[in-house]
Amino acid sequence: MLLTALLACLAIGVVAGFLAGLLGVGGGLVIVPALLAMFHLVGIGDAHAQHLALGTSLATIVVTSISSLRAHHARGAVRWPLWRAITPGIVLGTFGGAQLAGIMSGPTLQWLFVVFAYTVATQMLAGRQPAAHRQLPGRATTSAWGAGIGVLSSWVGIGGGSLSVPFMTWHNVPVKEAIGTSAAIGLPIAAAGAIGYIVSGWGVAGLPEGSVGFIYLPALVGIALASFPLAKLGAAAAHRLPVPMLKRMFAGLLIVLATRMAWQLVSG
Template structure:
């Protein structure tokens, strides 16, 4: 606790408020857009760890690991909510599950050898692509009718699992636009993405805990690369709003919200790239 003694009570209250607000927003977006709360949680934690003076070599790893841990309860609640509304396709999940889990394993191993700067570059690059897709993709545009063959599905699932693990995000961020482009209805894609988030976050978080156990310079109150303070404050707020977001997904035209969120992602990616270059 000596680490926190250097900060005023007002500053620490501001930190706690920021983490709670992050959880609230992440929960709504996880249920509403199926993007996975990690796409919000990772950049916020990254910048908070920067303000706290956490070393750059572990800053992004801690943000990613903590985010994956918070996604576990979020994805469970979100997938249950979508299942009740009939928007969870278990046949899709069964086809994607083996390759998604394989991708998580590959991503977890790769994260152990990536520097903090490299991991930041990965997040910023994919976040920028997601932002472009969110901002400019037209509804109803498809590239194929259903999942590809066995080899194509394996490549697709492993890519979703691997990149989601490296970014600390739920599978929905990548799987929802991909499934929707394969003519999977948006509501079904969102519900299925929530379940994939659970398949990614559980082994992914465990891997980041194990990978960071003996690493120095981590944020205080951390278990491996999972910061327990961030986890404890973000999860309750996220759980409180995920179900509400899932309900909104069935009654709200989210196109305008996607565009606003795309701007947030683009600015976040630009800020990360700027930090890497300066």
């Protein structure tokens, strides 16, 4: 059973790492439902499964984002001044959101994930981006946007790309730079979220062996081993592959995953 779980986590890491590098979004949106399925496979109870999936997802994104941001930085696609402006809000929002998530029920967090996944899928299928008709705001406003991105990212276990990329393109940042900067923003989101879920889950009864707070270490290791090299390949592929077509395919996958989770919630 442990071997099956490890192989499953390696497969999750392959898909999530490549998507994170390729699209600047998607890693956590795949990891969270995949982890829920893996937890059921190895007999981890439902009481804290969603919290564990969110915390573990954010912890794995620490690894993915390092690989992805290095690849995008090598291509000059990261706007570091923007990263420095948005990061304080990102850190505060993500850490605070993880503390709030710790007192929210699993079904509530799952419904938030379902709604968010459908929203992202709809936007990808429509192929619309916010009209780029304004410049980036000042540091304080940018940081405030970062706080909002961080809170929502912590509740759905993502690196924030599906929120930060539209924010940047709305403010006249070229798409490839928005994706590259989003990959860099994923690091403080993931780090603050992972620490937040460790704190909010510390001392909670009934967590499986191998957990540190709401992070399940065996899954973290398996996913990280595969996601690190694949994120680099995905970032390289982003400059060569037809990303709009791949986004539509990914949107279809999101709809399937969100529908499955919603059906399980409704059917009990």
